[in-house]
Amino acid sequence: MGVLLYLSDLIIPFVVLYIVGYGMAAKIPVYDSFIKGAEGGLKTVVKLAPTFIGLMAATGVLRASGLLERIAAIIGRILPDAVFPSALVPLGIVRLFSSGAASGLLLEIYKQYGTDSLTGLTASLMMCCTETVFYTMSVYFTSVGIKKRATHCAAH
Numbered sequence: 094m095g096v097l098l099y100l101s102d103l104i105i106p107f108v109v110l111y112i113v114g115y116g117m118a119a120k121i122p123v124y125d126s127f128i129k130g131a132e133g134g135l136k137t138v139v140k141l142a143p144t145f146i147g148l149m150a151a152t153g154v155l156r157a158s159g160l161l162e163r164i165a166a167i168i169g170r171i172l173p174d175a176v177f178p179s180a181l182v183p184l185g186i187v188r189l190f191s192s193g194a195a196s197g198l199l200l201e202i203y204k205q206y207g208t209d210s211l212t213g214l215t216a217s218l219m220m221c222c223t224e225t226v227f228y229t230m231s232v233y234f235t236s237v238g239i240k241k242r243a244t245h246c247a248a249h
Contacts, residue, residue: 137236144231152191161186178212180205184219189226196220 116123155161161183169179180202188195199216206212 141232141235144235148190148231149194152187152194155187155190156183156194178215180212181216181219184216188219192220 113123116126164186165179165182168177168182172179184195184198184202187198199220202216203213208214208217
């Protein structure tokens with residue numbers, strides 16, 4: 094295990110040095126290329142900032158309104174806790190919007206149920222294998238310039 098940890102500590106510096114060395118050998122202006130990439134990345138961040146702020150605000154409103162707890166209660170009546178613990182419903186919903194807010198919910202679940210409980214273990218699994226769907230969609234749509242929903246017309 095110690096060998097793997099040692100190797101993993103060396104991988105990123107090795108990759109960076111390899112890229113810089115390859116660029117220098119190929120006579121590519123490495124620093125200028127880095128600066129151009131950083132400028133492009135900064136422009137992307139500025140372009141996406143309103144989307145991030147909107148998602149964070151929406152997530153805060155969902156949590157503060159109590160809507161997540163109501164949905165959890167409804168699903169809790171439908172599904173027994175042995176099938177899907179109702180305490181995880183808010184986590185599943187918030188995870189679609191914000192992994193940061195979901196991490197906060199995860200800590201609350203750990204405090205209430207424990208990390209080794211079925212609920213805690215299932216919450217851990219949910220956090221490691223789901224994507225923030227709306228975040229990913231908003232980043233994609235913003236970056237490619239989609240402003241409104243496409244309409245489909247049926248040919249008759």
